[in-house]
Amino acid sequence: MAEPAPKAINAEPPMTMSMYRTLFGLLDDYFIVDKGTYRDGHSDASLAKETGLSLVFVKQVRADEYGPLAPNPAGAEIEKLQQEMAGLVDLVTGEIKRMNAEITLLKKKL
Numbered sequence: 028m029a030e031p032a033p034k035a036i037n038a039e040p041p042m043t044m045s046m047y048r049t050l051f052g053l054l055d056d057y058f059i060v061d062k063g064t065y066r067d068g069h070s071d072a073s074l075a076k077e078t079g080l081s082l083v084f085v086k087q088v089r090a091d092e093y094g095p096l097a098p099n100p101a102g103a104e105i106e107k108l109q110q111e112m113a114g115l116v117d118l119v120t121g122e123i124k125r126m127n128a129e130i131t132l133l134k135k136k137l
Contacts, residue, residue, distance in 0.1 A: 050078050050085065054093055063097030
């Protein structure tokens with residue numbers, strides 16, 4: 028006779044009313060709904076750590092009840108700087124190739 032399958036283990040810690048209230052209290056205190064950002068260096072990760080809840084769960088509750096996170100403006104600035112750097116690298120690389128070609132011609136004249 029086959030043994031019954033073991034019960035699935037829930038990765039989420041047991042949700043008590045206290046944990047739930049704590050999470051909502053922290054979201055009320057630190058998440059700015061109109062801006063879609065956290066204040067005072069808080070994040071989904073810091074709230075998960077403080078409450079003992081999983082990061083996935085905190086993200087889901089925040090998204091469902093308070094709204095999505097706004098894109099990080101620093102991310103757009105980083106992208107812009109990376110594109111500028113890539114352009115400069117191309118420019119410098121082209122200049123180095125041109126100079127090497129010129130050196131090669133000068134060496135042939137020696």
